[in-house]
Amino acid sequence: xxxxxxxxxxxxxxxxxxxxxxxxxxxxxxxxxxxxxxxxxxxxxxxxxxxxxxxxxxxxxxxxxxxxxxxxxxxxxxxxxxxxxxxxxxxxxxxxxxxxxxxxxxxxxxxxxxxxxxxxxxxxxxxxxxxxxxxxxxxxxxxxxxxxxxxxxxxxxxxxxxxxxxxxxxxxxxxxxxxxxxxxxxxxxxxxxxxxxxxxxxxxxxxxxxxxxxxxxxxxxxxxxxxxxxxxxxxxxxxxxxxxxxxxxxxxxxxxxxxxxxxxxxxxxxxxxxxxxxxxxxxxxxxxxxxxxxxxxxxxxxxxxxxxxxxxxxxxxxxxxxxxxxxxxxxxxxxxxxxxxxxxxxxxxxxxxxxxxxxxxxxxxxxxxxxxxxxxxxxxxxxxxxxxxxxxxxxxxxxxxxxxxxxxxxxxxxxxxxxxxxxxxxxxxxxxxxxxxxxxxxxxxxxxxxxxxxx
Numbered sequence: 001x002x003x004x005x006x007x008x009x010x011x012x013x014x015x016x017x018x019x020x021x022x023x024x025x026x027x028x029x030x031x032x033x034x035x036x037x038x039x040x041x042x043x044x045x046x047x048x049x050x051x052x053x054x055x056x057x058x059x060x061x062x063x064x065x066x067x068x069x070x071x072x073x074x075x076x077x078x079x080x081x082x083x084x085x086x087x088x089x090x091x092x093x094x095x096x097x098x099x100x101x102x103x104x105x106x107x108x109x110x111x112x113x114x115x116x117x118x119x120x121x122x123x124x125x126x127x128x129x130x131x132x133x134x135x136x137x138x139x140x141x142x143x144x145x146x147x148x149x150x151x152x153x154x155x156x157x158x159x160x161x162x163x164x165x166x167x168x169x170x171x172x173x174x175x176x177x178x179x180x181x182x183x184x185x186x187x188x189x190x191x192x193x194x195x196x197x198x199x200x201x202x203x204x205x206x207x208x209x210x211x212x213x214x215x216x217x218x219x220x221x222x223x224x225x226x227x228x229x230x231x232x233x234x235x236x237x238x239x240x241x242x243x244x245x246x247x248x249x250x251x252x253x254x255x256x257x258x259x260x261x262x263x264x265x266x267x268x269x270x271x272x273x274x275x276x277x278x279x280x281x282x283x284x285x286x287x288x289x290x291x292x293x294x295x296x297x298x299x300x301x302x303x304x305x306x307x308x309x310x311x312x313x314x315x316x317x318x319x320x321x322x323x324x325x326x327x328x329x330x331x332x333x334x335x336x337x338x339x340x341x342x343x344x345x346x347x348x349x350x351x352x353x354x355x356x357x358x359x360x361x362x363x364x365x366x367x368x369x370x371x372x373x374x375x376x377x378x379x380x381x382x383x384x385x386x387x388x389x390x391x392x393x394x395x396x397x398x399x400x401x402x403x404x405x406x407x408x409x410x411x412x413x414x415x416x417x418x419x420x421x422x423x424x425x426x427x428x429x430x431x432x433x434x435x436x437x438x439x440x441x442x443x444x445x446x447x448x449x450x451x452x453x454x455x
Contacts, residue, residue: 004148005044008149008150023061026063035048038123064095086124090126091129108137116139125137150280152304156305182187192275195229196247201230207389217412234250242264273450280304285309296338300329307328310328310384327384334422335407337424383412387409408420
């Protein structure tokens with residue numbers, strides 16, 4: 001069964017509400033231009049831009065209905081077709097009725113065939129908003145209910161068609177902390193984890209025990225017995241096994257309702273990376289720069305929150321001089337990993353070389369020497385994983401306070417210090433280009449060049 005989602009940024013929802021509720025007591029309307037994401041199990045419309053209806057384009061604007069002039073509809077359809085985007089028509093119900101009315105049904109019966117004819121080959125939709133509720137429909141081409149409207153930003157919020165399910169009793173202690181609605185929201189989330197080693201495996205363990213609905217594990221590596229000191233769910237007998245299959249087996253034994261899927265390939269493979277589109281949230285737990293660059297693009301083009309983790313232990317001759325953990329939140333409007341200097345194009349180039357080519361460039365002085373394995377200690381990797389999971393919980397609940405608006409957490413574990421920051425995207429960086437935000441599916445995927453064979 002296909003899941004349907006409409007995803008928008010917090011800033012877009014704020015703008016939409018201002019336009020729809022600018023006149024008390026009467027309905028208001030706006031159009032949303034959206035990218036789309038169509039995969040085997042999920043269809044998403046991702047808001048790219050909010051287009052208000054001008055006062056002069058209303059033929060009628062009343063408490064129980066409105067009518068928009070045909071030239072305004074034509075302009076929106078022409079722009080959507082030119083930009084290769086979908087259209088979602090959004091309007092308000094000032095009386096607070098959180099459902100589509102018979103009048104809405106009649107208006108949609110005229111509007112949607114018009115959009116499908118003028119902007120063919122795209123999925124379109126409608127939204128109705130009250131002060132506290134959002135409900136949607138999609139036309140694919142027939143009408144289907146939108147399962148969930150997800151808004152991401154400083155907070156992650158959700159309006160679901162079926163949001164009153166019972167909460168399992170084994171989550172009682174969490175419900176006492178956050179309430180049943182947050183537990184239900186956790187149960188609806190599909191979360192991807194890229195890399196299931198020292199940070200990814202404790203992230204998976206915690207998310208599973210929190211009651212997340214689905215966990216998708218992405219990693220093409222096999223377990224080595226030297227990883228047993230920090231990888232959750234592992235034993236010396238697992239040497240040589242695929243990490244994702246080993247972790248899935250461990251999590252499934254816990255016996256909760258979370259669905260765990262193991263994807264035993266790296267996201268540097270295009271087919272594997274495409275599966276990330278179906279995730280509501282992604283944790284980046286890899287120490288490679290190419291997959292991190294892919295996650296930067298994913299966050300901007302699909303409005304998918306990405307929590308990127310890093311751990312660095314400075315140690316020489318068995319003496320530690322520093323232990324640093326990092327959690328960076330990636331979303332449209334936030335400084336990306338390129339802006340922050342966490343990844344560079346040159347490092348990605350070197351990383352993508354074959355072993356033979358890299359050795360040749362090392363000899364010629366065009367690449368750094370191959371590094372020794374970095375120090376790794378389970379207490380440090382687990383602390384960073386916990387900080388990342390807490391960042392997700394804060395976005396869901398706001399438990400750190402309304403003044404907390406940071407997009408990066410820096411842990412100096414050797415000094416018992418924690419710092420946060422939020423910086424603007426760098427001028428000219430890809431993350432500062434609004435034209436890419438919410439674009440969804442493009443060819444080539446993420447507008448990247450994908451190798452036909454990745455080693």
